[in-house]
Amino acid sequence: MTLPKIVAITGASNGMGKAALELFAAQGWIVYGGARHVENIPTGTNVHALKLDVTDSTSNQHFIQTILTEQNRIDVLINNAGYGENGPIEDVSLANARKQFETNFFGAAELTQLVLPTMRAQKSGRIVNISSIGGDAYSPLGAYYHASKAALQQWSDTLDIEVQPFGIRSIIVQPGGTQSAWGATAMENVRKNLQPNSPYVDFVDLMGKSLDSDAQGMSATVEDLAKVFYAAATDSKPKRRYFNSLSDRLIVYVARAHPKLFRKSVLKTLKRWGKDVK
Template sequence: MTKVVAITGASNRMGKAALQLFAKRGWTVYGGARRVEKIPTGTNMHALKLDVTDSQSNQQFIKTILDEQQHIDVLINNAGYGEGGPIEDVPIENARKQFNTNFFGAAELTKLVLPSMRAQGCGRIVNISSIGGDVYMPLNSYYHASKAALQQWSDTLDVEVQKFGIRSVIVQPGGTQSSWGAITMDNVRKNLKPDSVYQPFVDGVDQLFNGSTSTITATSADLARVFYSAATDMKTKQRYFNSFGDRLIVRVARAHPKFYRAASTAILNHLVR
């Protein structure tokens, strides 16, 4: 029986690359996104319109796949974005939108697919978090919080469903060659109030970002391969990383929180003068 995978956020970057990789390796792939016209289609590749913040859209997405294939082996919760800005300046409705996309959308889709996975006695939920679920920097508080929530939720889910042959795992990408960071900084500036006292922080973080992107070597194709490992490894890991550097920074932040905070503060203070 052909394996079936459902991937959210499949219209660009990592999600799009993952859709193409799974299809190339013989899977039947369903990609969901709001911009459905940007999802690749072809042999084994199906595009469905999906807004993960809309319950009816989530229900229709899962129902369509089950009606057509009768089973889903893997759900990859990849849809997400960064709602940046100073905590004081970001409207609370924007913070709710961040959680609805990055966390509650994944939670609802998972709840919808679990009954069929339990019935078949196997399944895998792959939740795409970020190293930002453990590390943090100014102006991304709600993004970090949403990814941290996703990780704790995923770990709890994994304990609850293992006895049914289902696993829930986390992928934590670091920086990638994409427009994600630039889009996030655009959101930061949109949320910044006129004459905001946090303008120096924004300029400093923007400088830090622009100075570091040239050293990023990870591509969407690299992350797609990590997604595939997370979906197919016989011996699952609780966390999947693309590089040693990504794994290292998370370990430092977890094991030495005071050191991480001091280092982050020193870097920012150097930039913000």
């Protein structure tokens, strides 16, 4: 008899994390979902909701130890918790910038350190790190978000080389525009971070228009991304990077291989919205 596999998913109370939790459960996995708003995590026969704040070391330890105590193993950790602490670089406080890295990067790093000894003992395991096409591409007002995702990617690639000899893989998923509340939350943070009499008000207005336009054209759903998460967790020969669409993959390719062309495209977009930047 094959025992069900165990997956731990952070940021499981909404969006892609919640959709992934539901998909893994439907596939017969035992799922542990962690989030600050634990009341929003759906529960069921094989779904367990745990309160988790990835910026708090005690919370991270409790999350992983609870799973190990109840199941004695963890097959997959999906580091999905994250958000956009967006705003002009000059305006965003360094305290908020550090909070961005604590959530998007250091939380994933600590949870991974906590599961690796068990995965090494099992001689199997997978760390699925949810980055973004914004780990390679960039746009105004997203500097600290982009930096945190770029850091996650470099860290994950290094980890993948270190842990492969133990039967473990570290994989990156790079979602693009998705039908979720992410953009609205990012814009809330932009306006929160904007300083009085900021010289970047025009940029803020432009990016608000851009996000509204992008939202209208977004075809990817959180359920689509959940399927990508599942593939990254279960493929027998996993890839280093997983994308939902060819367009997401193309954006990353252009940003990495043709940086001048990518910059021109960003400037062209800004000009289209009425901001002439050279």
